[in-house]
Amino acid sequence: MEKLYRQWIDKHQDQVWSLALYLMRDRAEAEDICQEAFTRLWQHRDTMNDGKAGPWLKRVTRNLCLDRLRGRRDEIAAGENDLFDELNPESVFEQGNRTQRLQELVAALKEPYRSLVVLRDIQQHSYRQVAEITGLSQPQVKTYLHRARHALRKQWSEHDDE
CATH class of the missing domain: 1.10.1740.10 (RNA polymerase sigma factor, region 2, helix turn helix motif)
Known part of the structure; x- marks a missing residue:
C-alpha cells in the first residue's frame, strides 16, 4: 500500500x-x-x-x-x-510580464471561477474531471468557465486601454 x-x-x-x-x-x-x-x-x-x-x-x-x-x-x-490586496495594474504593466499579469488576473477571480480556470485551462483536465473534482455538473462547469474567461478577457482589455 x-x-x-x-x-x-x-x-x-x-x-x-x-x-x-x-x-x-x-x-x-x-x-x-x-x-x-x-x-x-x-x-x-x-x-x-x-x-x-x-x-x-x-x-x-x-x-x-x-x-x-x-x-x-x-x-x-x-x-x-x-x-x-487589490491588483496593482500599473506595477504589473511596468513589469512588462504578460504571464505575471495573467496569473494575477486569474488569482483575482472569485470562486468557483478561479478553480475552474486552473483545473481546465491551466492543468488541462477534461470537463468531466473538473466536474468530478469541484462537485459541479458539467453544464455548470461550462457555464461558469465561460463567465470566468469572459471576465478575464474584460480585465485584460481594460488594462490594455490604460
Whole structure:
C-alpha cells in the first residue's frame, strides 16, 4: 500500500501544488495545504480506489484552500487585517510580464471561477474531471468557465486601454 501511495504522490503532486499555489497565492500556505491533502490521502489509502485518487486529492486540496480563504475573509470582516490586496495594474504593466499579469488576473477571480480556470485551462483536465473534482455538473462547469474567461478577457482589455 505504501508503494501505491508513493505512486499517487508522484503522479499528482505537481498538479496539487499548482492548484494550491494558484488559489492561495502564497508559497508557504500552498505547502501547508499540500501537506494536509497528502496526509488525508494517507489516512484514506486503504479505502481509496486507484482511479479516483487524483480527482479526490484535487477536490480535497481545493476544499482545504477554500476553507483557509474563508477564514481569511472572516478575519478581514472582523477588521483584523487586509490580506486581499487589490491588483496593482500599473506595477504589473511596468513589469512588462504578460504571464505575471495573467496569473494575477486569474488569482483575482472569485470562486468557483478561479478553480475552474486552473483545473481546465491551466492543468488541462477534461470537463468531466473538473466536474468530478469541484462537485459541479458539467453544464455548470461550462457555464461558469465561460463567465470566468469572459471576465478575464474584460480585465485584460481594460488594462490594455490604460
